[in-house]
Each structure stands twice: as C-alpha cells, then as structure tokens.
Amino acid sequence: MSRTRCFLPPYLLQHLALARPDVAARWEGTLAMDERLRSSRLMAAGRMAAGSSTASAASTAAGGAAWVVHTAGNGTDLPGDVVRSPSDEPSGDLAVDEAAVGIAGSLALFEEVYGRSSYDGDGATVSLTVHYGRDYANAFWDGRQLVFGDGDGEVFDRFTKPVDVLAHELAHAVTEHTAGLEYQGQSGALNESVSDVFAACLKQRLLAQTPLEADWLIGEGLFLPGVDARGLRDMANPGTAYDDPALGRDPQPAHLDDYVDTTDDNGGVHLNSGIPNRAFHLAALGIGGTSWDGAGRVWYAALTGGQVHARTDFAGFAAATVAAARELGGAEHVEAAWEQVGITPATAEAGRTGGPGLPPPPGSESARSVRVRRGGGFAGLTTEAEVDLDGDDERAGELRGLVERIDLTGLRTGRPQPDRFVYDVQLPGASARVFEQDLTEDLRRVVELVLDQ
Ligand SMILES: [Zn+2]
Structure with a gap:
C-alpha cells in the first residue's frame, strides 16, 4: 500500500503550532507543496459549505453545520447552550476550542480517508457538549451526542484535551450506525477497541507519524501533573500505560490467555479491548505505510462491510479483517497479528467468553x-x-x-x-x-x- 502524506488542514496546523511546535515546524516545509491541493480542496469545501471558512468536513452535504459545540455550564442538562460551530472563530474557552479542533479532525479522517460523511454516513450534524457535570472525569456517546467532562481536578484533566478522546467517542457513533457491536463481553471489547483504533489513526494522522514513530497511547495528556501515567491505554503494550497509587496498575491484557472475566465494566470492555488493540498495532506494523491508510482501511472495511454484527466475537471480527485485507492487501500480516494475540480468525460464532454484566450478588442487604x-x-x-x-x-x-x-x-x-x-x-x-x-x-x-x- 502506498504511503500518502496526510493533508493537514489549516485549523489543525494552528492547533499543532500551539500544542507541538516541533511537529508544526516539520509541516511548514511540506505545506508549500500541498498548497495547490489545499487550495483546490478548500475551494470545493467552500462551495459546499456556503460561507464556512474551514476545511472539507466543515459542513454536511445538505449544507447544515458539520458540528455544533454546546456547554452544559457544569450542569447535566443536555445538550446545553450553543457556543461554537464551524463558521465561528475560536471562543477562547479551551474545552470548546479543543472539542472544535478534535471533531473537525475526526470528521476529516472518516471523510477524507474512508469516504464516510459523518457518523451516520449521511452528513448528520455532530452535537457535542463540554463542561458536563461537576468534577466529571469522563467522556461518552449517549446515542445522540458526544459529551465531555472537565476532569476531577485531582487525577484527570479535561477530557477534550487529548484529541484522540474526541475520535474515540465519534467512532462509538460510527460503530453504532454500522456493525452495532453490543456493548458487553467480547463484542463490547471490540466496540471499545474500534474506538481506540480510529483514535490512534487520528492522532497519528495529525502528527504525520508512521506506526513505528507513534506512541500508540490513548489519552496521553489526560492526567494531571504528579500522576504516574503515560496515558490511559497503550495499544502497543497493553497493561503498561500506568502504575500509580491513585489509579492502580493498568490492568489491560495483551493476549487472549489473560482475558479478564468480570461483571464490572459491562464484562471488562475497557480491559479486554487491549487484546484486539494490540492486534491492530501489530497489523499496522506488518502492513506498513501509515496506520490510517493501511490497517485503518482494513478495520474500517471490516466494521462496515456487513460481516461484523451485534454479537460478533474476537474470532469473528478477526475473520472479517482478514477477509477485508484479502481485498485491500496485507491479509497475511493481519492473520499473523491476530495469531500473536492468541486469536484464530473464524467466522463461526465460537461463543462469547466474559460475563454479560449481571447484577452483583445481593450480599448482606440487612446491614444498615x-x-x-x-x-x-x-x-x-x-x-x-x-x-x-x-x-x-x-x-x-x-x-x-x-x-x-x-x-x-x-x-x-x-x-x-x-x-x-x-x-x-x-x-x-x-x-x-x-x-x-x-x-x-x-x-x-x-x-x-x-x-x-
Ligand atoms: Zn469508549
């Protein structure tokens, strides 16, 4: 597969210049070459956007805004008050502007690389809310919109801060509208993993990194100073992202032999996702090129090709990626990647391991x-x-x-x-x-x- 340089829209360069001056400097040199391409894309986008000043993902095909950021003002009513859409200048509110950059970049990944218009494939406006709740250390997709908390002020910083968290949440929406992987047990861990996969693709695309150069961390920068954590998850080495008194030790398994059977977390969906995460990392290395253009295309084709459904397990998902790679290239690398994490691709449902997330035993309910x-x-x-x-x-x-x-x-x-x-x-x-x-x-x-x- 050929390696393509990622096209860096101006809004992302602006963000990079602030966040990573070293990387931005590298990009300055390539921008001149991309200028003609960028101009033509911007003109096309401009025609479509009718008045919007940002890039191609700035508006839907129907002409509505591609995204709208709201604030909940630290309350829990959704979606809250509108604060920014694509045609607006930066608001000066960090969480709002991070959400804007993150959603624009995430939509651009799906549109420019995979040809998908928004999460529903039909240009739906993405609704986002920041400043959700008080000391709320979380982000989620509720079936209608993306929601981000400001962190707890002790361990977690803002959930809009790592751009990959934005892509992770948008990918949940894509999964819901495509394979519909049930959020429980192995299919739930796959749902989680797919979100991490596209989160990593987005981050690597923004930083113009190869799979070898990338850190493969999810949630880097999410932790406040003093917390002993490189990130929340490490796709290359699951189980090594953190080891801290407040957090404990990263419990993610890296191989099917260490699959965690639990009723917590809907059957350990954020734990067991480490296994397919590592398979993607290995496949990306094997296929070569960039992760978003190489292995990312394979995973996207598997997710949206009809072979993966609500209750697909690890083996079934692996088989769908191998089938996709037979079309796109790199099937032997994909197969080898799954074998390395203990999974033999198989289309037959092998039965899901992992609890369905049953309620806990009653315990001593008589206790006061x-x-x-x-x-x-x-x-x-x-x-x-x-x-x-x-x-x-x-x-x-x-x-x-x-x-x-x-x-x-x-x-x-x-x-x-x-x-x-x-x-x-x-x-x-x-x-x-x-x-x-x-x-x-x-x-x-x-x-x-x-x-x-
Ligand atoms: Zn998730």
Whole structure:
C-alpha cells in the first residue's frame, strides 16, 4: 500500500503550532507543496459549505453545520447552550476550542480517508457538549451526542484535551450506525477497541507519524501533573500505560490467555479491548505505510462491510479483517497479528467468553449501610465505598432520608451506553445495577454522597 502524506488542514496546523511546535515546524516545509491541493480542496469545501471558512468536513452535504459545540455550564442538562460551530472563530474557552479542533479532525479522517460523511454516513450534524457535570472525569456517546467532562481536578484533566478522546467517542457513533457491536463481553471489547483504533489513526494522522514513530497511547495528556501515567491505554503494550497509587496498575491484557472475566465494566470492555488493540498495532506494523491508510482501511472495511454484527466475537471480527485485507492487501500480516494475540480468525460464532454484566450478588442487604460500586467510564476504573447509616458519618442523615424514598425494585433500567458509568447500588434490603443514564435524581445524589464526589 502506498504511503500518502496526510493533508493537514489549516485549523489543525494552528492547533499543532500551539500544542507541538516541533511537529508544526516539520509541516511548514511540506505545506508549500500541498498548497495547490489545499487550495483546490478548500475551494470545493467552500462551495459546499456556503460561507464556512474551514476545511472539507466543515459542513454536511445538505449544507447544515458539520458540528455544533454546546456547554452544559457544569450542569447535566443536555445538550446545553450553543457556543461554537464551524463558521465561528475560536471562543477562547479551551474545552470548546479543543472539542472544535478534535471533531473537525475526526470528521476529516472518516471523510477524507474512508469516504464516510459523518457518523451516520449521511452528513448528520455532530452535537457535542463540554463542561458536563461537576468534577466529571469522563467522556461518552449517549446515542445522540458526544459529551465531555472537565476532569476531577485531582487525577484527570479535561477530557477534550487529548484529541484522540474526541475520535474515540465519534467512532462509538460510527460503530453504532454500522456493525452495532453490543456493548458487553467480547463484542463490547471490540466496540471499545474500534474506538481506540480510529483514535490512534487520528492522532497519528495529525502528527504525520508512521506506526513505528507513534506512541500508540490513548489519552496521553489526560492526567494531571504528579500522576504516574503515560496515558490511559497503550495499544502497543497493553497493561503498561500506568502504575500509580491513585489509579492502580493498568490492568489491560495483551493476549487472549489473560482475558479478564468480570461483571464490572459491562464484562471488562475497557480491559479486554487491549487484546484486539494490540492486534491492530501489530497489523499496522506488518502492513506498513501509515496506520490510517493501511490497517485503518482494513478495520474500517471490516466494521462496515456487513460481516461484523451485534454479537460478533474476537474470532469473528478477526475473520472479517482478514477477509477485508484479502481485498485491500496485507491479509497475511493481519492473520499473523491476530495469531500473536492468541486469536484464530473464524467466522463461526465460537461463543462469547466474559460475563454479560449481571447484577452483583445481593450480599448482606440487612446491614444498615449504603454501598456503591462504580465501574466503566472511559477509563474503565472501578471505585467502591460504603457509608454506615447508623454511624456518625456526616452523610448518614441525608442518606437515611434518601433511602426511605428510593424503591430499587421499581427502577427502570435500559441498555449500557459506550463509556458511561455503571453503578451497583446496595441499600438496606435491596440492591440493583443501574446505568448512569438511568439514575433517578435521588439515586444520583446517593452515589455522589457515598463516592464522596
Ligand atoms: Zn469508549
């Protein structure tokens, strides 16, 4: 496969100049050569965008804005107030402007490399919200829009800061509109991995890196100073991204032999994604060229080609990538990559390993305490805490009032959503697993109080 230099739109160069002056300097030299190409693309984009001043992904085919950034103003009402769309100048609000750069670059990756117009393939306007919640250390796609928190001020910085987080969330939307991989067990880990794959492709494209030059980190720069973490995940070496007192040690497996069976995190979707992540890294090295143009095309073809569906497992996904690579080139490298992580491509459903994310065992419900366990989220970390309702904890009074009002048995719970938190709530006499989006106002207060957020 031929190596193509990535076309760097002006808005990204501007961002790079701020973020990575060294890389921006390298690009200055190539820009003159790209000038004619850029001019013609911009003219075409300009005609399409009708008044927009940015590049080709700035508007939809139908003429609506390609994206709109909102602010939730640290509340939780979505989508919040509109603050920026493609025709606007930078707002001066870091989170807003990072989201703008990230979504423009992510849309450009899908459109310019894979020929896909927005996440639905039909130019849907992407809605984004920043400043979601208070001390909210997460980002997610809720089926309608992308949402980003400002971090917790202790471990996590803004979730708009690493540009790959933007691409990760947009890729969840692409997956939902294509293969529809169920967010649980192996298909859930594949859903997660696909998002990391396109996140890595975006980052490497922006930095004009080959697979050998790239760091293969997801969420580099997401951590506040003093946290011992290179990133949140390392696709080249899963399980080595961090080792820190506040975070613990990166628990991602790198081989099927170490697959983690758990009911947390929808069956360990953010853990077991390390296995297909590493397969992509190895395939990218084997195929050569750039990851977005080489292995990225293969993975995109597998995701959208009809062979991968809601319950496809690792072996089935591997088979779809091998089939795609037979068309696009590099099938032997793709096959070898999967074998190295312990997966033999097979189209037959071999049965999924990994728990379906069942609610926890009831435990000692008679205890006069409230226990909350939170898993999932972009980071896939689990935290747990308990408050004794009869003790002298200052939260006990408010909790007793809440517990009297809450009826867990009457709670409506839906389906897991990508990167959202999952709560196991244990009250005296009852327990339930509740997805973040299904929390009632009272339950939201309970988990806030118990986890001391
Ligand atoms: Zn995700």
